[in-house]
Amino acid sequence: MKKKKRYVTLNARNRAEILYEDSQVIAVNKPAGILTVPISGMKSANMQEALDLYLEPQKRRAQTVHRIDRYTSGVVLFAKSSRARTRLMEQFRNHQPARIYLALVRGVPDPPEGELVHYMKRIKDGFRNVIVPEGDPDGTRARLLYRVIEPFRDTSLVEVALDTGLKNQIRVQLAEIGHPTVGDRHYASDEQEEKLIDRQALHASRLEFHHPATGEIVGLEAEIPKDFKRLIAYYRSR
Template sequence: MIDVLFEDNHVLVVNKPAGLLVHGDETGDETLADIAKAYIKEKYNKPGNVFVGVVHRLDRPVSGVVLLAKTSKALARLNELFRSKKTIKTYWAVVDNKPAREQQTLVHWLVKDSSKNITKAYSKENNKGLRSELSYQLISQQAGKYLLQVNPVTGRPHQIRVQLASMNCSIAGDLKYGAAAPLPDKSIALHARSLQFEHPTLKTPVTVSAKPPHSPIWLPFKDLNTEQL
């Protein structure tokens, strides 16, 4: 089953559940791309192979908006939009600690250790690191938890996770970056809330948003006015 948020002849936007891979890895587990291909093949009764291009990724334990291309032309154009930072990505993150400032821009140099699949953040320029920037604001406080709205400017591996952890605001459930305890479903409380992009052929603006999962960590925030992006 796939949660389709927007679809036409060129793009498919879905709400990825936490725990699902976007693209294949060494585990060989089923991926979002696999499920999307099966969905298109069945819905449109397509013979032979179905094209699905992965434009961007979310970490496995993260949920939310993922944009897929249904044609090679759309994939090339959307890839260029992401490369040139002409998209707007908005995330929600539930953290256990209140940030010292209710809104702020964070800049770090991130160095990824591929052998351990972990990223380290440095507050000063590091010649091995990639400059990484995001802004956040505190938008709700419920039941001892804090909901941050995060807008990354760059798109580095584990960027939001490690940059929030650097200010003692580890994302709930994210043991890799300092969370005190796992969540029951092994997810982390990071959700790709919305994506704004230019349609690859129509050249019109598209905004797609996804509701957070129906899991206990998100329930205190279910009545939040989700139209405020």
């Protein structure tokens, strides 16, 4: 018998599917446009506060372990205890969890699979990262692996295995090699793409981590949202 899906309400238009929950952790499929955590001075729906309300009957709070960008959809994991948070954050610091993303990018990367290593730093506006030369005192190493899943005429569907997990890392590194994420207004604005999708075409599709209490591997997968599916169908049909 198929298990009934459960959701957390975010606002009048959005809800997030609960992908996994036990006494120590909770994971959701975050919709694009929703913040992972609240931002000071900004009144906007966010995943952490919505989960706090959901967890009130359990007398628990959602504790941040990692984040994904506001306009990226997909798997986000929260701890339900301080001990679980500490153990999970150690895994993320050591780049142990497997974090797999799907991205629709301009063009077709050549070679069709490979490793990208760059150095990045945050610019003064606080919202964007840029590539800097190795050795820059403000630079932080960024590494990912990519693989073209399906090439289209002038775009392609790419799977990305994220290693280091810096802010906007996938978007910055793919743009640097000439294959920016479709719909990305920060790093490669395009009016035609913005008519097709109102956010960057990036989805955190899978996450694997060691359970903070048992040590067992937990694998989670987030379904691709409708706007992303429509975009794939559009490029596939051209």
